[in-house]
Amino acid sequence: MALQHENALIQQQKNWQLRQFGNPRKDFIKRPPYQRKSVWKRKKQKSLMESFLLDLYVPPVVLRSITHDTVQKYEVVDGQQRITAIQEYLNNEYKLADSQRIRELDERHDRNFAGNYYEDLSEDDQAVISDDCTLTVDILQGINDPKNPEHQRLATQVFWRLQQGESLNTLEENHSKITSPVRNYIVERADDISFDYEDYRSLDNNENRHPFFGLLNYGNNRLKHLGLLARFLLIEIADGPAYVTGTRVTQLFDCEKGSLNPKEDQTAFRNRKIVKRADEMLDLLYDIFKDAEMMTSDGKVVYFENEYFIITLYTLIRELQFGNYRFTSSHYDEIRQFVREFYNRVENEPSGDGAVLRFKSNSQQSDDPVAARHWIMMNEFWEYDPGIIELDNQRLFSHAQRVAIFLRDDRICGQCLEEELEALGPNDDKAKAKKRARVDWSDWDADHIVMHAEGGETSIENGQVRCPAHNRSDNII
Numbered sequence: 001m002a003l004q005h006e007n008a009l010i011q012q013q014k015n016w017q018l019r020q021f022g023n024p025r026k027d028f029i030k031r032p033p034y035q036r037k038s039v040w041k042r043k044k045q046k047s048l049m050e051s052f053l054l055d056l057y058v059p060p061v062v063l064r065s066i067t068h069d070t071v072q073k074y075e076v077v078d079g080q081q082r083i084t085a086i087q088e089y090l091n092n093e094y095k096l097a098d099s100q101r102i103r104e105l106d107e108r109h110d111r112n113f114a115g116n117y118y119e120d121l122s123e124d125d126q127a128v129i130s131d132d133c134t135l136t137v138d139i140l141q142g143i144n145d146p147k148n149p150e151h152q153r154l155a156t157q158v159f160w161r162l163q164q165g166e167s168l169n170t171l172e173e174n175h176s177k178i179t180s181p182v183r184n185y186i187v188e189r190a191d192d193i194s195f196d197y198e199d200y201r202s203l204d205n206n207e208n209r210h211p212f213f214g215l216l217n218y219g220n221n222r223l224k225h226l227g228l229l230a231r232f233l234l235i236e237i238a239d240g241p242a243y244v245t246g247t248r249v250t251q252l253f254d255c256e257k258g259s260l261n262p263k264e265d266q267t268a269f270r271n272r273k274i275v276k277r278a279d280e281m282l283d284l285l286y287d288i289f290k291d292a293e294m295m296t297s298d299g300k301v302v303y304f305e306n307e308y309f310i311i312t313l314y315t316l317i318r319e320l321q322f323g324n325y326r327f328t329s330s331h332y333d334e335i336r337q338f339v340r341e342f343y344n345r346v347e348n349e350p351s352g353d354g355a356v357l358r359f360k361s362n363s364q365q366s367d368d369p370v371a372a373r374h375w376i377m378m379n380e381f382w383e384y385d386p387g388i389i390e391l392d393n394q395r396l397f398s399h400a401q402r403v404a405i406f407l408r409d410d411r412i413c414g415q416c417l418e419e420e421l422e423a424l425g426p427n428d429d430k431a432k433a434k435k436r437a438r439v440d441w442s443d444w445d446a447d448h449i450v451m452h453a454e455g456g457e458t459s460i461e462n463g464q465v466r467c468p469a470h471n472r473s474d475n476i477i
């Protein structure tokens, strides 16, 4: 019984003479949007040409037949480097290897291949290469519209299966969603290469990439830079520490978060507050860290090597930027110094460093660890005494005290907790009540346990977390 294959692609197998790859070059799109940039060394190119001459096995290349502006072209799904090697040899860009095996072949057949450019070969020898040598091509048909997202998704899927022997990771899958405004914004800002859809051709650089991504001390393999920007956007949508797991990233690309709309026009999307804030944060992070003291020889910031560390830096700095502080470029030095020292603590991990141990044990991407890391770093930062002034002087507790109280009480309003515990059924988990009694940093009060008017001190010991409602009712009593 034959299964009805949903994704069946019509496939044609042909033997092409090498000259068919050489001319004209423009009919090949060698790096479609889903391809990564990779370049063979000359040695590998020469060894491929040697394989053709010696009639050794060369695996088939996979092409996708597409129609762009009514012109038929071939998109290279697999075989980018092999086709480039053939084209560059036929275009006299390198010589054949002067290897023993080719010299032996020359002797046996009275040829003169070894160490020669294509143009220096005799006509007969040229014909051996361009006409007698062949390469098998598999041509995919039925997914020939590059503007059709489903066609694009299938081509991407085939590419990754051939390339890596594995299926797409979340980001690669998301990267192929070419109609999503979120995807297009993220790719434009964070990817190191780009694709010109108008001309349907690949570009080796991306002039719109934000320079912040050039500071990252890890590559964009498997699109990790795109994942980082997606997580920044999730934090903007939540207006603070948030779930930034792969599942949430996919929801974001699918425009299933907040008020996002998959059909939204690109300009409208870019004008959203969350996007403008993410842009502002990228500018700010770049400004602060482009002069970092710990740089690699190729200009990367040494401590920008772990996504979870960078995400926490992001939540810390965005709090300073959008929160109620007088935060200016005069503080950048202190921030860099703090981050450097904190990073060194994380790297060295002395067993007695409780804050760092807690920080490291919360490296996951769900909301509790992201928030925990944020508060640990905030606490360390304020203890570092950065000299940043809080603008609101009505509050009696200092900022450092507020952070300490908030952390110590685990963000829980004690009165809310009492009420929530009473409301629980006999089989309910107490953790549920705790979760419900938690307040947000943007919306809580540091309350005196012994009232100020009765001589209570403004100290961490005499402070407690209260939600605004309970703080008001306290005061009335």
Ligand SMILES: [Zn+2]
Pocket: 413, 414, 415, 416, 417, 466, 467, 468, 469, 470
């Ligand atoms: Zn409360």
